Amino acid sequence: MSENLTPDEVDIEVFGQNSVFEGPEKLLEIWFEPSKDAIPNSLFQNDTEYSLKNGLRLVERVVWDKFLELVKCEVLNVINNDYMDAYLLSESSMFIYPHKLILKTCGTTTLLVALPRLLEIASEYCHLHKVWRVFYSRKTFMFPERQLHPHKNWNEEIKFLDQLFGKGAAYTVGKINGDHWFLWIASSPDGILKDPSHNDTCCPTFSCPLDEIDEKKPSILDLEDQTIEILMTELSSTTLSKFYHNPLEGESGTEGGLRIGQETGLCNLYPEARLDSYLFKPCGYSANGLLGDSYFNVHVTPEPICSYASFESNIPVNSGSFMDVIRQVIAIFEPGKFSVTVFKSQEGSFDKKLLVEFIDVIDGYSRKDRILYDLDGYDLIFGHFEKKK
Template sequence: MSNDDQPPANGPFEGPEKLLEIWFAPSAADCPDAPAPGTPGPDGGKFGLRKVSRAVWEEMLDIVKCKILSVVEGMEMDAYLLSESSFFVSPHRLILKTCGTTLNLLGVPRILQIAREHADFPSVYRLFYSRKAFMFPERQHGPHRDWRAEIEFLDNLFPNGAAYTVGKVNGDHWLLYLTAPSDNSFGGSSNGSTAPSSPQVPPHDIAAETEADASEVRADSPVDEPPVSVDEDNIASDYTIEILMTHLSPQGRAPFFSKDPPAETHDTSGADALALSSEIGINNIFPSHITTLDAYSFYPCGYSCNALLKWRPDAGENPARSGEGYYTIHVTPEEGWSYASFECNVPLPTKPTDKSTSVPDLKTLIRRVVDIFRPGKITLTLFISCEDNDATEEEEGESAVETAQRAFKSALTHSSRRNGGEGAASSAGLYKRTDKINYEFGGYDLAFASFELRSPSSP
């Protein structure tokens, strides 16, 4: 059922989100009250920013102009589903992602105050703010009406920021503002070098570890078998993939329109959204045994979900060893301004394993997400940290971003060799690449690419 011919009275809705990520320390282990590995922390295991109460966050979100719908508490982070997107809180970091006409940046001063008063963080370690170009910039408020105004707002708060426009200024592009690490704490320096945030399993080891976690314990293995050792010279300390999609197909949009008026409680919307997630394949993006999904269906249309992903079996046991990540999806399905976004911070393998219990490789994940929505245009970004931009981690002779670019192209422009690909209606091979850009920042590399559907006459 589609309500495309009944647009909301308030006009178009701005789907593309404002994404704010603030780090107050390089890792959870650097929090002033971080517990020793293997020991329970205070307040039921919560420390750092996770000690902040929901009521305090709600007061901050009132400034931003959005509300908390529900929350999932994980081993290492809390995932808040909002009336306009998502909010993730880790001990040392928070991620605020909001859509519509929310005032994301206006919440920053209050966030800084909360961090000082409740978590003993006197300053910011690093800050990132990014967004896709707005569809309707004239509908925004405050500093969000103009990129230059957003830059000026952030420059007034942070003396070491830098702003970038990535992609076509008169087409699909992505805007980024980031600060260099603070040079007065945590060993940061003004040249932009970034200490690893948390030792993590290299991407090629992740699939094997999650597979082992899903299988039964071997008879010759003790139940408390120690975690797999980590190669400290091969660390992916921060990894974020975004898939931003517009011009969704009719088949991709239709499931996100509500058939019935909402019930009196949020419970029905949540239950309906979880059923929809299973029906259209969102539940299958990552293995179910590592996924805790929270979802919400809006009336008359729209959908949001957060998922916490326990991609290491020892997640939560060592503040210096991250093992839990997230993904989040948000959908605005109206025909004139349809949009869907997917974001995930689990470092993905570069090679497929063909095992349903494994974390998907990057190419497989892209196909699974794109096959749900069948967009006309796609923007992909992979933001990955490295110890030194002159010594980028390499995979078979390729830099991490070049490996990602190859996966982007293979996922969308090459037909699958497997029978039916990811499904009988796989979108593999339907797209052409329209932009490819690699950036090197202080301590971070970025792979940016845009794709659009091939016309019937295209080769």
């Protein structure tokens, strides 16, 4: 977050010493298998040290550190449980399951540049040679001119992903002349990526044999998947002040993160979760939370000229509970504007019409946009709200 600003991310001409930072994140989720049970058993036989780990979780920390250098970020702390490892990064978060990885980075990080190396790691260290699903998404950037290749524009990102995995489906969700959200997804009705093209200029050493159909058929439980994101801008001045480090109030880092979580109520979003949080100098906040086989994260960029906060979670909730989560988060940050995306697999019983109806009324806010997409195996609900004057 703000502790690692590059020289061209600092604008001391605006708001005195306040800096400019790109808060909106790039979000990648890549699945190598439908579930951890589909990972080859040979990876963890006769290995007592990693008796509770397999697949991507076997990769050593030093390998991930080098991988993240390509992204232009570093690890601050790591927590784990029986299901996953959660990496708190200098620019957001990374979650590693045995069969999938979620990487979320802000600022001018080069997330997609590191994708070929991720495929190499999965193949070389874990014998995971097939990509099963890929999702890449982001909000519109506040300062797109500061981004580096291949993140300078959405078309450039689409081209990079299409070259690496074969042509996926790219979407622009929301009003082009207002707040909108980008999504690139590669999947197929049976959950297998078939015959994607491979571009050696993108990934010169990784062989990507994804044209073979996987004979393992996942169960409905394996396929069920849901994620909610709340992306907030124009945070209230009262909110902003809470996420600045004040030496008179205590330490920054993990101690400061713990204090901020208690003072703001963020630690009460999921009281039973294991929380790992960090307060940056001079400002900024990040937190990862683990609850069983699910996670949530919170990231805050409190500089007034570019204030931004995000909340993301794949902790299962029913259609009614989505609004409870949204209201809790909005009450903490009091944004001037916010967008909500709910991404839900179509397996299992779920009333998507009811969910769309719930994303409607938020006290103190006017709904400016609401869209339902029926994607390939997923439902996507997008809503945008602005504070009433």
